[in-house]
Amino acid sequence: MTTRSYAHVGCATVLLGGAGLLFVAGGLEALQQRAPQGWLAIACGLAIWAILGFLYWINARAYRLQEEAQGQSYAPSAPQRGGFWKGFFVTWAIVAAAHLASFLGMGFADLLPHPEQARAIFSLGVLALVPAHVVVPVLGGAVxxxxxxxxLR
Incomplete structure (x- = not known):
């Protein structure tokens, strides 16, 4: 039986949990001061907590896999390796589709009630998605x- 020690995730819990709490509390304080960027800080804090939750989930899966391997009387099969490129290309296709949708939104902004505002929002989306063509697929491949x-097999 595996002794489950979460000591190695303690630092991640303190750092990421504290950073998420700081962002959420700062965002709430900014909203009380009527600053519109408060929602962005709250979203960042929730994203940090989501990353921490993902790390806990992967850690629990790894322990479960290790316990299953120790419980077998024969040699356990090796864990599946690879898969980075599949995750990379799937998430890159999603980012490319979102980028294309932003370009189409800019083109068809004249059909919306406030075309200047809609075109501005879609153009910000186009600019924000440029670095996402590298960052998001690398993260998708790693995940x-x-x-x-x-x-588990």
């Missing part, structure tokens, strides 16, 4: 690789 390597 898919982690999920695949901790899957």
């Amino acid at each position: 898919y690789s982690l999920v695949r390597s901790t899957a």
Whole structure:
């Protein structure tokens, strides 16, 4: 039986949990001061907590896989490796589709009630998605690789 020690995730809990709490509390304080960027800080704090939840989930899957391997009387099968490129290309296709949708939104903004505002919002989306063509697929590939390597057979 595996002794489950969460000591190695203690630092992540303190750092990420504290950073998420700081962002959420700061966002609430900014909203009380009528600052419109308060929602952005709250969203960042919730995203940090989502990352921490993902780390706990992957850790629990890895422990479950290790316990299953120790409980077998024969040699356990090796964990599945790879999968980075599949996750990379799937998430890149999603980012490319979102980028295309932003371009189409800019083109068809004249059909909306406030075309100047809609075009401005879609153009910000186009600019924000430029670095996402690299960052999001790399993260998607890493996440898919982690999920695949901790899957029970």
